Amino acid sequence: xxxEPTTLPLTIHEERIGDQQALLHIQGRLDAVTAPELKARLxxxxxxxxxxxxxxxxxxxxxxxxxxxxxxxxxxxxxxxxGALKSARxxxxxxxxxxxxLLDRIFEFYDSVEAAGASLKRD
Amino acid sequence: MYLxxxxxxxxxxxxxxxxxxxxxxxxxxxxxxxxxxxxxxLMAAVVGWLIFNTFETVAVTxxxxxxxxxxxxLFIVATPVAWLLFALCYSGRxxxxxxxxxxxxxxxxxxxxxxxxxxxxxxxxWQAYAFVPVGHMVAMQVSYxxxxxxxxxxxxxxxxxxxxxxxxxxxxxxxxxxxQMVWVVSAALLPVAVNILYVARLIPGLQKDYTPISFAGAxxxxxxxxxxxxxxxxKPIARDIVFERMPDAVLTVDVQGRIVDxxxxxxxxxxxxxxxxxxxxVTDVIPVWDAWLQMLQATGELETDFVLDDDGHxxxxxxxxxxxxxxxxxxxxxxxxxxxxxxxxxxQTALRQYSEQLEAMVAERTRxxxxxxxxxxxxxxxxxxxxxxxxxxxxxxxxxxxVFAGYEFAAAAIPSRYVSGDLYDFIVTDPETCxxxxxxxxxxxxxxxxxxxxxxxxxxxxxxxxxxxxxILTSVNASFYRDLTQAEMFITxxxxxxxxxxxxxxxxxxxxxxxxxxxxxxxxxEECPATGLPIGVLPDATVEERSLVLxxxxxxxxxxxxIPEATNTAGEFFxxxxxxxxxxxxxxxxxxxxxxxIMEAVESFVGSAxxxxxxxxxxxxxxxxxxxFECDAALDNLHMIIAxxxxxxxxxxxxxxxxxxxxxxxxxxxxxxxxxxxxxGRIRGTLHLLPDRLQLDLYDDGASFxxxxxxxxxxxxxxxxxxxxxxxxxxxDELSYTARTAQGNHWKLVKVA
Numbered sequence: 001x002x003x004e005p006t007t008l009p010l011t012i013h014e015e016r017i018g019d020q021q022a023l024l025h026i027q028g029r030l031d032a033v034t035a036p037e038l039k040a041r042l043x044x045x046x047x048x049x050x051x052x053x054x055x056x057x058x059x060x061x062x063x064x065x066x067x068x069x070x071x072x073x074x075x076x077x078x079x080x081x082x083g084a085l086k087s088a089r090x091x092x093x094x095x096x097x098x099x100x101x102l103l104d105r106i107f108e109f110y111d112s113v114e115a116a117g118a119s120l121k122r123d
Numbered sequence: 124m125y126l127x128x129x130x131x132x133x134x135x136x137x138x139x140x141x142x143x144x145x146x147x148x149x150x151x152x153x154x155x156x157x158x159x160x161x162x163x164x165l166m167a168a169v170v171g172w173l174i175f176n177t178f179e180t181v182a183v184t185x186x187x188x189x190x191x192x193x194x195x196x197l198f199i200v201a202t203p204v205a206w207l208l209f210a211l212c213y214s215g216r217x218x219x220x221x222x223x224x225x226x227x228x229x230x231x232x233x234x235x236x237x238x239x240x241x242x243x244x245x246x247x248x249w250q251a252y253a254f255v256p257v258g259h260m261v262a263m264q265v266s267y268x269x270x271x272x273x274x275x276x277x278x279x280x281x282x283x284x285x286x287x288x289x290x291x292x293x294x295x296x297x298x299x300x301x302x303q304m305v306w307v308v309s310a311a312l313l314p315v316a317v318n319i320l321y322v323a324r325l326i327p328g329l330q331k332d333y334t335p336i337s338f339a340g341a342x343x344x345x346x347x348x349x350x351x352x353x354x355x356x357x358k359p360i361a362r363d364i365v366f367e368r369m370p371d372a373v374l375t376v377d378v379q380g381r382i383v384d385x386x387x388x389x390x391x392x393x394x395x396x397x398x399x400x401x402x403x404x405v406t407d408v409i410p411v412w413d414a415w416l417q418m419l420q421a422t423g424e425l426e427t428d429f430v431l432d433d434d435g436h437x438x439x440x441x442x443x444x445x446x447x448x449x450x451x452x453x454x455x456x457x458x459x460x461x462x463x464x465x466x467x468x469x470x471q472t473a474l475r476q477y478s479e480q481l482e483a484m485v486a487e488r489t490r491x492x493x494x495x496x497x498x499x500x501x502x503x504x505x506x507x508x509x510x511x512x513x514x515x516x517x518x519x520x521x522x523x524x525x526v527f528a529g530y531e532f533a534a535a536a537i538p539s540r541y542v543s544g545d546l547y548d549f550i551v552t553d554p555e556t557c558x559x560x561x562x563x564x565x566x567x568x569x570x571x572x573x574x575x576x577x578x579x580x581x582x583x584x585x586x587x588x589x590x591x592x593x594x595i596l597t598s599v600n601a602s603f604y605r606d607l608t609q610a611e612m613f614i615t616x617x618x619x620x621x622x623x624x625x626x627x628x629x630x631x632x633x634x635x636x637x638x639x640x641x642x643x644x645x646x647x648x649e650e651c652p653a654t655g656l657p658i659g660v661l662p663d664a665t666v667e668e669r670s671l672v673l674x675x676x677x678x679x680x681x682x683x684x685x686i687p688e689a690t691n692t693a694g695e696f697f698x699x700x701x702x703x704x705x706x707x708x709x710x711x712x713x714x715x716x717x718x719x720x721i722m723e724a725v726e727s728f729v730g731s732a733x734x735x736x737x738x739x740x741x742x743x744x745x746x747x748x749x750x751x752f753e754c755d756a757a758l759d760n761l762h763m764i765i766a767x768x769x770x771x772x773x774x775x776x777x778x779x780x781x782x783x784x785x786x787x788x789x790x791x792x793x794x795x796x797x798x799x800x801x802x803x804g805r806i807r808g809t810l811h812l813l814p815d816r817l818q819l820d821l822y823d824d825g826a827s828f829x830x831x832x833x834x835x836x837x838x839x840x841x842x843x844x845x846x847x848x849x850x851x852x853x854x855x856d857e858l859s860y861t862a863r864t865a866q867g868n869h870w871k872l873v874k875v876a
Binding site for chain 1: 758759761762765777778781782784785788789792795796836838839841842843844846847849850853854
């Protein structure tokens with residue numbers, strides 16, 4: 001299995017909108033390898049008081065139960081901190097784990113980052 | 124005086140009869156000649172007349188005298204008829220001597236003879252007669268009845284007519300045959316004269332009729348004339364027949380150069396005046412006569428050629444001139460024979476021209492044959508070279524198909540000529556990668572074959588350092604464009620890279636016939652159409668690349684346009700539809716069998732029609748296969764494992780692949796995080812790719828666990844963990860765990876396509 005790329009990296013591009021709001025462009029797979037990194041990042045933001053989070057999944061090709069767990073953790077923390085976590089641009093495939101676990105009822109999905117931002121203002 | 128007349132007659136008549144009889148004996152051998160046979164009849168009549176007149180003269184009783192007089196009359200009446208017939212034959216009027224005519228001429232004489240025999244009872248012939256003693260003899264003196272004069276006049280008419288014919292005919296020839304003519308004309312005149320003297324009593328006291336003796340004399344003269352003075356051993360009569368009927372022109376010319384005789388052909392010889400005419404100088408028509416004459420006087424004979432102008436049409440004659448001499452060997456004239464040889468000349472000329480043409484033709488053909496032979500030799504050499512080229516080309520084609528587990532190849536190439544413009548190749552660049560190349564040079568025969576060799580070299584060189592089919596073809600186009608443009612050719616090229624591990628096929632198609640992708644799942648053929656222009660059309664053309672993932676059960680058919688364009692005797696194309704139908708029917712067969720069915724179908728379709736194009740056919744069959752992997756059970760290797768599974772599963776579709784990926788990710792993560800929680804170890808995997816399903820077996824040597832101990836997650840609630848196995852179970856058809864098998868703890872995932 002030489003020549004195969006070992007670990008695909010996860011990159012998170014963060015846009016801060018004021019003190020309490022952040023837009024995270026996530027790029028990479030969300031699985032057992034990368035989930036801890038995402039979970040830590042979300043935790044850090046929330047602890048910083050940035051509790052209004054928009055996650056852009058446009059560049060996320062894969063989410064498994066580990067990735068799902070990190071997101072659930074982030075959602076819980078944000079809500080517990082009086083904030084919210086909005087998910088934008090999930091594909092049909094990456095939604096699969098949400099649907100199978102019925103967590104699609106708890107997570108809020110938006111087709112675009114803008115729609116997700118607009119929903120934050122309404123709250 | 125009377126007595127002397129009678130005595131003289133009695134002496135002369137038997138003598139004349141004897142002479143005539145002798146003459147008859149002499150000419151007897153010539154009796155087959157018509158005029159001689161008639162002459163014999165004349166002489167017989169004359170002899171009869173002489174003999175019975177003598178009997179009459181010497182008879183002593185009145186009864187005998189009367190009897191012999193009657194008998195004599197039978198011959199008297201016959202003589203003028205015989206004379207006329209002779210004259211007709213002699214003067215070339217034998218046509219007037221038919222038996223019918225002879226009967227007609229004989230009507231009056233026959234009546235006369237009858238009257239003579241019956242004169243005891245009538246006076247029509249003899250009105251009165253008296254027997255007068257003449258010495259010791261008795262003479263019968265008669266006065267004539269009316270019929271006598273009738274007969275006499277008739278006889279004179281016959282005799283005179285004959286004489287006129289003979290004399291007129293003779294006078295024509297008089298200059299040439301003078302001696303002969305003197306005899307003949309005398310003979311003609313003698314009986315007439317004598318008879319007139321007697322009948323008209325012109326000689327006083329002439330009591331005895333000497334006419335029979337004069338006829339005997341005439342016969343003698345005729346015989347002398349005919350047989351003594353012969354012209355070229357021919358009597359004039361025979362000469363005349365020959366002369367008149369000769370197909371050649373005959374002229375007789377006297378020593379003065381005047382034309383004295385000519386035959387009808389000579390008369391008709393010239394269409395324009397002056398023609399040959401009797402009495403005119405021969406130089407009027409033959410200006411060179413004087414020159415000929417000089418030669419003739421030396422040799423006496425001349426043979427030459429002469430061209431006569433006939434109303435502007437030159438006529439060629441062969442001229443023969445002979446001297447005419449009288450019995451004393453004196454020159455009397457010339458006989459000229461003109462034998463027309465215009466036709467012969469024309470034939471000769473035509474023959475000569477034909478012969479020249481023939482020679483030219485032979486020369487040309489010889490040259491042609493030599494050229495053809497040279498060409499043939501060159502062709503044979505070329506043929507040998509072509510056969511050699513074909514051998515080389517055949518040796519350049521893969522002599523075997525590549526062997527990869529899970530794949531089956533078959534290939535066939537049939538050149539329409541010895542060498543082919545088609546090309547195919549398998550290029551194995553690493554143990555898991557095979558490039559498949561098919562190309563068709565637009566053109567056939569040697570030039571196409573040469574280019575196909577170059578194309579093969581180029582594609583091999585490119586494939587050595589480039590993996591992307593699109594870039595390979597783009598590069599081939601860039602480096603081959605110039606040569607192809609110069610050769611005014613282009614190449615359609617399809618190159619595909621098969622990743623045997625994952626079953627992915629990347630291809631680039633530069634204007635080649637679309638390859639067929641038989642997809643077992645859908646039961647349909649998809650095309651791999653052209654993704655760019657043929658090589659050699661544009662200098663900087665790029666060829667796009669596409670890829671597909673092959674699933675076990677699938678087949679790929681690469682072919683040259685020789686298959687769809689194969690033409691049967693009715694002029695119909697085999698067509699791409701027939702090909703897909705065949706693939707549809709026989710896709711379940713192994714690659715060589717599938718290929719064979721297609722080739723047979725094309726072959727039987729074409730039948731006896733000529734093979735118009737090279738045919739190349741490649742079949743790739745995708746078989747069930749197994750992928751194995753093994754690595755340290757570490758999260759660092761998770762992506763690698765998942766990527767492998769995902770890529771292999773893509774053949775079954777994106778959604779399928781995602782779900783397998785998801786399940787594999789959950790299970791592998793589980794193994795890494797839980798089985799090897801505290802330790803490190805290996806994780807081994809086997810991926811079975813089957814036409815209708817995918818099976819993943821994962822083995823580990825870590826701690827085993829009882830999956831039933833895991834509580835199902837509380838769905839719909841915010842729960843951070845415990846979803847993994849649940850999710851995996853949801854997305855595959857079978858998920859089982861067997862702890863501690865011979866190969867370790869065994870996770871088995873099966874997903875049905």
